[in-house]
Amino acid sequence: MSTALEIDRLRSELLPAVSGALAVPKRIVVGYGFWIFLLSDIVMFAALFAAYAVLVGATAGGASGAELFSQRNVAIETACLLASSYTCGLMSLAVGSRRRAGIYFGAAVTFVLGAAFLGLELREFADMIARGATPQSSAFLSAFFTLVGCHGLHVTVGLVWLVVMMAQVAVMGLRPAVERRLLCFSLFWHALDIIWVSLFTVVYLMGVRP
Amino acid sequence: MIETQPPFLSEQQLGRAPGDRPTVAEEEKSSGVLVYTVGLLLAVILTATSFWVANTSLLWGPGVHLGLVVLAIAQMGVHLVFFLHIGTGPDSTNNGRSEQQHDAASRADGHAHAALSDPIPDDRRPMTPQDTQMLQDFLNQLTRAQIATKDPEAEILIARAFAQQPDAAYLVVQRALLLEQALKRAEAQIAQFQQKSSSFVGTRAWNVEPRPAPGAAPASAEPLPPRAVPHSPEAGGPWSSFLGNAAATAAGVAGGAFLFHGLENLFGHGDGLSGANAPAEMVENVTVNYYGGDDDSTDLAASDSADDALDPGAGDSGDDASWT
Numbered sequence: 001m002s003t004a005l006e007i008d009r010l011r012s013e014l015l016p017a018v019s020g021a022l023a024v025p026k027r028i029v030v031g032y033g034f035w036i037f038l039l040s041d042i043v044m045f046a047a048l049f050a051a052y053a054v055l056v057g058a059t060a061g062g063a064s065g066a067e068l069f070s071q072r073n074v075a076i077e078t079a080c081l082l083a084s085s086y087t088c089g090l091m092s093l094a095v096g097s098r099r100r101a102g103i104y105f106g107a108a109v110t111f112v113l114g115a116a117f118l119g120l121e122l123r124e125f126a127d128m129i130a131r132g133a134t135p136q137s138s139a140f141l142s143a144f145f146t147l148v149g150c151h152g153l154h155v156t157v158g159l160v161w162l163v164v165m166m167a168q169v170a171v172m173g174l175r176p177a178v179e180r181r182l183l184c185f186s187l188f189w190h191a192l193d194i195i196w197v198s199l200f201t202v203v204y205l206m207g208v209r210p
Numbered sequence: 211m212i213e214t215q216p217p218f219l220s221e222q223q224l225g226r227a228p229g230d231r232p233t234v235a236e237e238e239k240s241s242g243v244l245v246y247t248v249g250l251l252l253a254v255i256l257t258a259t260s261f262w263v264a265n266t267s268l269l270w271g272p273g274v275h276l277g278l279v280v281l282a283i284a285q286m287g288v289h290l291v292f293f294l295h296i297g298t299g300p301d302s303t304n305n306g307r308s309e310q311q312h313d314a315a316s317r318a319d320g321h322a323h324a325a326l327s328d329p330i331p332d333d334r335r336p337m338t339p340q341d342t343q344m345l346q347d348f349l350n351q352l353t354r355a356q357i358a359t360k361d362p363e364a365e366i367l368i369a370r371a372f373a374q375q376p377d378a379a380y381l382v383v384q385r386a387l388l389l390e391q392a393l394k395r396a397e398a399q400i401a402q403f404q405q406k407s408s409s410f411v412g413t414r415a416w417n418v419e420p421r422p423a424p425g426a427a428p429a430s431a432e433p434l435p436p437r438a439v440p441h442s443p444e445a446g447g448p449w450s451s452f453l454g455n456a457a458a459t460a461a462g463v464a465g466g467a468f469l470f471h472g473l474e475n476l477f478g479h480g481d482g483l484s485g486a487n488a489p490a491e492m493v494e495n496v497t498v499n500y501y502g503g504d505d506d507s508t509d510l511a512a513s514d515s516a517d518d519a520l521d522p523g524a525g526d527s528g529d530d531a532s533w534t
Contacts, residue, residue: 071261071264071265075261078257079257082250082253082254082257083250085250085253085289085293086246086247086249086250086293089242089246089249089293090243090246093242093243093246096242187294190289190293190294191294193289193293194286194289194290197257197282197285197286197289198282198286200260201260201278201279201281201282202282205260205261205263205264205278206264206275206278208264208265209264209274209275
């Protein structure tokens with residue numbers, strides 16, 4: 001009986017490893033799967049963009065984008081996110097060459113820049129709400145807060161993820177599973193930057209044009 | 211275990227995901243920092259241009275939106291290429307293998323044998339089409355295989371080892387293919403011996419050509435002598451006794467008998483001798499030749515691959531037969 005139990009236990013541990021080794025390395029499978037997740041995320045953002053594009057004129061007599069948006073703020077946000085994408089890339093290079101100090105440094109700078117982006121965005125939101133431009137006041141603002149807020153939520157999740165990953169690197173070391181998660185994180189972070197590119201173009205730059 | 215990794219089945223051949231970590235070779239080729247820096251500079255330029263376009267009055271008004279869209283798409287492209295590493299490289303297009311096959315085709319001749327004999331340091335060498343085919347055939351057989359009964363103790367031991375070694379399946383498949391190649395080589399050599407000795411003795415017309423592919427075993431139904439009478443003067447006695455003696459000398463009395471038995475099984479099947487020594491439950495199939503004779507021919511292979519020999523014991527031809 002114990003023999004059968006042990007076989008079952010081992011088999012359950014074994015199956016994923018064996019099937020993975022026979023087919024493709026797990027890192028490839030994980031990366032591929034994460035790409036599919038990213039694409040699904042981009043599909044969701046596409047829907048939000050479409051909603052925003054439709055509702056951008058529906059200000060219900062309230063403030064439009066041109067009156068609300070500060071281009072200077074957006075430029076700083078963009079710079080923060082772009083620089084954090086760069087440092088995230090440097091971090092994944094450090095992961096590839098297994099330089100612990102480089103990983104921690106890259107992650108710290110990425111975190112600070114991402115947090116700065118988030119802080120600026122929250123300040124912008126607070127500023128708009130203080131001026132009466134709340135999500136409830138018009139369809140345009142509903143769409144705006146949904147779209148930009150969803151991106152901000154992703155950035156928040158990314159920052160939490162980054163902290164968790166650094167804890168894992170510190171505690172678990174650079175074992176293959178941790179490396180795969182770091183790979184996924186960098187994919188996630190770069191994808192967020194890509195979404196931000198279309199976001200600042202569609203929402204802010206086109207929004208300030210009359 | 212296996213120090214010089216054979217070229218086939220290297221991780222690169224199995225594909226890479228876009229944005230995957232660079233291989234060592236790629237890192238040497240183009241510094242990763244440089245790629246990211248170039249990407250950052252391009253992105254900064256495009257972003258600055260976007261902001262300028264949105265605020266300038268120099269441009270024709272209705273064209274501004276289009277310009278912004280173009281700039282945004284360009285910047286997304288920069289992000290994809292320089293940050294997410296989606297390019298036209300083999301990792302992204304997934305058809306890089308055809309190129310590699312092309313350049314491998316020139317040296318594909320006799321490559322399967324070379325993989326065993328010469329330790330080539332370049333372990334990133336791509337799989338040749340033959341290697342791919344061999345691996346695919348093997349894996350097809352493996353996935354179709356069914357086992358009637360399993361020894362529970364053996365299963366636990368195997369499962370433990372596999373749990374400890376994450377690359378176990380890879381290594382086992384690699385090993386099996388190496389042994390198969392060694393077997394083919396040995397068989398070809400022995401076929402040459404057969405030819406030489408038979409022309410030397412000049413007794414019978416059974417001297418077969420050295421077979422290029424063991425699957426194409428000739429069906430000449432000339433029965434070879436049973437092993438009990440290795441010195442039988444007719445019917446190819448000399449070569450079999452010669453080989454049997456050589457094997458016995460090399461591997462010791464017990465091991466030699468074992469090896470000889472296996473070799474004889476091997477030739478028996480290859481040359482169409484089916485009845486005399488084959489285990490009753492063995493399916494008469496060309497593939498069985500290899501797995502059936504596998505246990506015993508391990509010694510031959512070990513002398514070639516020069517590392518830890520697998521235990522050649524346990525003549526489990528019953529299990530092997532189920533590999534068809």
